[in-house]
Amino acid sequence: MVKGKQMTGYVLGWVSPLAMMCAVAGVLPAAASPVRVDELVQRALRLDSNPVRGGRLYAQQCRSCHGSEALGDSARVIPALAGQRRAYLIKQLADFTEMERESADMHAVVARAAIREPQQWVDIAAYVNSLPVAAFPETGDGEGVELGEAIFQEQCASCHEEDARGDDDGFVPSLRNQHYTYLLRQTRGLASWHRHNVEPDLVRFLDSLALDELTAVADYLSRMRGPVRDRTRLDDDGTAGN
Ligand code: HEC
Ligand code: HEC
Structure with a gap:
């Protein structure tokens, strides 16, 4: 019966195949967005990356907030990107683009024409991933x-x-x-x-x-600092290798 009612609605006007799929599957159209993120990410991961081009884009589009060496800014709660994993960086850029992750700053960035394409994400991700990491002075109070x-x-x-x-x-x-x-x-x-x-x-x-x-x-x-080492325990001073 429910199906019959839905069908009556569809003949009255054009309904996109996606809306039809959603209605049939009983999910809200909002569920389409993670699917779109997945498509964008999969497309990006098939591309070759060009870190030199990525470095140029980074300097124009990202440096003002994430810093000239991609080390972020603790006072403004801006993350370091240096050394971050490529696949994760690409997924985050897709999530911001599809409004799957909140951040007014980043929504404004990914709306720019220069940052709209998976090729640009892949290039920037390759660039920042290759940058040296740094230790930051700020930690918690050490009690926990x-x-x-x-x-x-x-x-x-x-x-x-x-x-x-x-x-x-x-x-x-x-x-x-x-x-x-x-x-x-x-x-x-x-x-x-x-x-x-x-x-x-x-x-x-x-x-x-x-x-x-x-x-x-x-x-x-x-306190987890420096390039990766196979270390699972903290040193006495609270650092985990450097
Ligand atoms: C206007 C300031 C600003 C600019 C410009 C900017 N960002 Fe960001 N970015 C932020 C802030 C703030 C956050 C943290 C968002 C949050 O709190 O979730 C962030 C988060 C991110 C994250 C998520 C990192 C993580 O660890 O999850 C990525 C990836 C990122 N930015 C990439 C970029 C790239 C690439 C560019 C240039 C194309 C760029 N950002 C330009 C402010 C900026
Ligand atoms: C089941 C696997 C899983 C477990 C368990 C898990 N995480 Fe995660 N975590 C993830 C994934 C996947 C993401 C990336 C989410 C996204 O795509 O935005 C993430 C993201 C994060 C981030 C955001 C990093 C950034 O750069 O913005 C933090 C912080 C974090 N996790 C901390 C923790 C802590 C602390 C715990 C344990 C209490 C934990 N996670 C347990 C899988 C996990």
């Missing part, structure tokens, strides 16, 4: 570092890896060499649906952590 290590190794390392290096295949970001303020904001932001195109279980899981637990993990992660 042990708790943070325990939580991270038990609950986060299965995806982010023991040394927080992330994983290209799963679009999992590196959490190393990142600003404390940004890490803290993102763990809380993820928990409150600041990003729409992520596994609901991940959001619910981060939401289940108390604020002092999130603070502890961010503090621990903000």
Whole structure:
């Protein structure tokens, strides 16, 4: 019966195949956006990258906020991009483009003609991925570092890896060499649906952590510095290798 009613509606006017698919599948049209992100990302990953072109684009379009060496800005809560995983960077640019991740600043950036194409994302991702990482002076107060290590190794390392290096295949970001303020904001932001195109279980899981637990993990992660080494334990001074 329901199907019959829907069919009557369709003959009255043109209905896009996508709307029809959504109606038949019983999902809202909004669900189309993650599908579009996936298409854009898959298309991007098939392209060859040109980091030299990416560097030029970066200087014109990104440097003013993310910094001349892509190290971000802790005071403005702007993330470092240097050394970040390519697949993750590309997915984030697609998410911002399709409004799957909140950020007025980044929405304005990806609306520019110079940053609209997957080829441009791939070039910039290759460029920033190759840049040297840096240590940042800011960490938490250190009181929760042990708790943070325990939580991270038990609950986060299965995806982010023991040394927080992330994983290209799963679009999992590196959490190393990142600003404390940004890490803290993102763990809380993820928990409150600041990003729409992520596994609901991940959001619910981060939401289940108390604020002092999130603070502890961010503090621990903000001490994860330097190029990757196979290290799982902290040094006495709280750093995880350099
Ligand atoms: C006007 C300032 C501004 C400019 C210009 C800008 N960004 Fe951003 N970007 C931000 C802010 C702020 C965030 C953090 C958003 C949030 O809080 O989720 C961000 C986040 C990102 C992220 C997500 C990083 C992560 O770890 O999840 C990526 C990727 C990114 N920007 C890439 C770029 C690229 C590439 C350019 C140039 C084409 C650019 N940005 C230009 C301000 C800017
Ligand atoms: C099931 C796998 C999984 C687990 C477990 C997991 N994460 Fe993630 N995490 C991800 C993925 C995938 C993303 C990227 C989400 C996106 O595409 O926007 C992410 C993103 C993040 C980000 C944003 C990084 C950035 O640059 O913006 C932070 C911070 C983070 N996770 C922290 C944690 C912490 C802390 C834990 C443990 C308490 C954790 N994650 C557990 C998969 C996981």
